[in-house]
Amino acid sequence: xxxxxxxxxxxxxxxxxxxxxxxxxxxxxxxxxxxxxxxxxxxxxxxxxxxxxxxxxxxxxxxxxxxxxxxxxxxxxxxxxxxxxxxxxxxxxxxxxxxxxxxxxxxxxxxxxxxxxxxxxxxxxxxxxxxxxxxxxxxxxxxxxxxxxxxxxxxxxxxxxxxxxxxxxxxxxxxxxxxxxxxxxxxxxxxxxxxxxxxxxxxxxxxxxxxxxxxxxxxxxxxxxxxxxxxxxxxxxxxxxxxxxxxxxxxxxxxxxxxxxxxxxxxxxxxxxxxxxxxxxxxxxxxxxxxxxxxxxxxxxxxxxxxxxxxxxxxxxxxxxxxxxxxxxxxxxxxxxxxxxxxxxxxxxxxxxxxxxxxxxxxxxxxxxxxxxxxxxxxxxxxxxxxxxxxxxxxxxxxxx
Numbered sequence: 232x233x234x235x236x237x238x239x240x241x242x243x244x245x246x247x248x249x250x251x252x253x254x255x256x257x258x259x260x261x262x263x264x265x266x267x268x269x270x271x272x273x274x275x276x277x278x279x280x281x282x283x284x285x286x287x288x289x290x291x292x293x294x295x296x297x298x299x300x301x302x303x304x305x306x307x308x309x310x311x312x313x314x315x316x317x318x319x320x321x322x323x324x325x326x327x328x329x330x331x332x333x334x335x336x337x338x339x340x341x342x343x344x345x346x347x348x349x350x351x352x353x354x355x356x357x358x359x360x361x362x363x364x365x366x367x368x369x370x371x372x373x374x375x376x377x378x379x380x381x382x383x384x385x386x387x388x389x390x391x392x393x394x395x396x397x398x399x400x401x402x403x404x405x406x407x408x409x410x411x412x413x414x415x416x417x418x419x420x421x422x423x424x425x426x427x428x429x430x431x432x433x434x435x436x437x438x439x440x441x442x443x444x445x446x447x448x449x450x451x452x453x454x455x456x457x458x459x460x461x462x463x464x465x466x467x468x469x470x471x472x473x474x475x476x477x478x479x480x481x482x483x484x485x486x487x488x489x490x491x492x493x494x495x496x497x498x499x500x501x502x503x504x505x506x507x508x509x510x511x512x513x514x515x516x517x518x519x520x521x522x523x524x525x526x527x528x529x530x531x532x533x534x535x536x537x538x539x540x541x542x543x544x545x546x547x548x549x550x551x552x553x554x555x556x557x558x559x560x561x562x563x564x565x566x567x568x569x570x571x572x573x574x575x576x577x578x579x580x581x582x583x584x585x586x587x588x589x590x591x592x593x594x595x596x597x598x599x600x601x602x603x604x605x606x607x608x609x610x611x612x613x614x615x616x617x618x619x620x621x622x623x624x625x626x627x628x629x630x631x632x
Contacts, residue, residue, distance in 0.1 A: 263394065282409055284410060287350060312380045343355060367464040381446065390456065399423050476614055525538040552619075
């Protein structure tokens with residue numbers, strides 16, 4: 232439900248109290264809309280298109296524990312609610328969540344179908360839930376069972392159902408950017424359409440207690456609790472995604488296994504001044520940019536050695552990236568700008584470019600400049616969440632203007 236849709240919310244709360252209760256509800260909804268929850272790193276990654284399909288497999292496999300327990304939360308409120316009419320309304324919500332008499336329309340079943348067909352998770356029974364996922368679900372249920380029905384209703388309306396349309400819109404944006412087709416997003420579209428009505432019913436329960444002492448503060452605290460629990464859950468998911476991306480590499484390091492077996496036919500020496508595998512080129516005449524980057528054929532996992540070639544009088548792009556780089560000048564002379572400070576270089580010199588440092592190399596000699604660039608891209612390329620090329624390459628359309 233949006234702010235401004237509260238004129239008919241809930242049963243009467245007593246003469247002279249309607250305006251105060253409704254104004255308090257508007258205030259609560261405004262606090263909900265501006266809560267730090269909306270800036271959690273998982274949401275930011277979704278909006279930026281930084282998450283891959285494999286990341287979403289993990290996110291929603293963990294979210295499944297919450298989803299398949301959702302009817303328990305409603306049942307907990309139902310058991311504690313004292314008004315039979317409001318219990319009937321909650322029962323309607325439960326009936327809809329359960330799909331009525333059609334098992335295939337159960338929301339939990341639709342979510343299972345999304346996991347299996349949309350994300351390609353065949354065996355849901357094999358999902359291993361993280362401790363933080365179990366904590367999230369346990370605390371959710373515990374608050375509803377132990378709390379006053381007024382607080383549980385605020386927890387479930389303002390802090391849960393009332394955020395679904397906006398929250399699932401963010402997930403849909405991220406899933407679409409990760410390549411999940413629209414026909415697999417039924418679960419999210421369904422909830423974006425129906426959960427405002429569910430939130431309205433739960434607000435009726437909350438408003439029925441508006442005459443209680445400290446009603447506004449207690450409802451605000453309950454909403455805060457729900458949003459804080461979910462924020463922690465999403466932040467933990469983000470941390471877990473990063474760790475999962477580099478875990479296999481760290482496990483190999485800890486296992487003390489040699490990489491010699493990965494090098495087919497040797498692969499330990501690259502002949503001097505010979506080209507590697509073309510990786511990237513760019514030439515923009517008006518910016519005096521002209522260069523090429525070759526990848527050297529070593530089977531490294533963390534280091535990523537490259538050869539940078541810059542024609543006489545030309546430069547490479549002024550850019551930055553997540554990986555660290557050490558440049559060894561093999562041929563040619565000129566300058567390497569490190570955060571706009573020029574470092575004069577000649578054959579045999581070594582220059583370090585820290586991660587995220589703006590840098591550019593200029594060849595002022597009359598011969599091709601050859602730079603051996605040793606980066607840690609094998610690590611940062613796995614751990615960085617986002618489009619790596621967008622951080623490391625000049626936007627050609629902008630440069631051409």
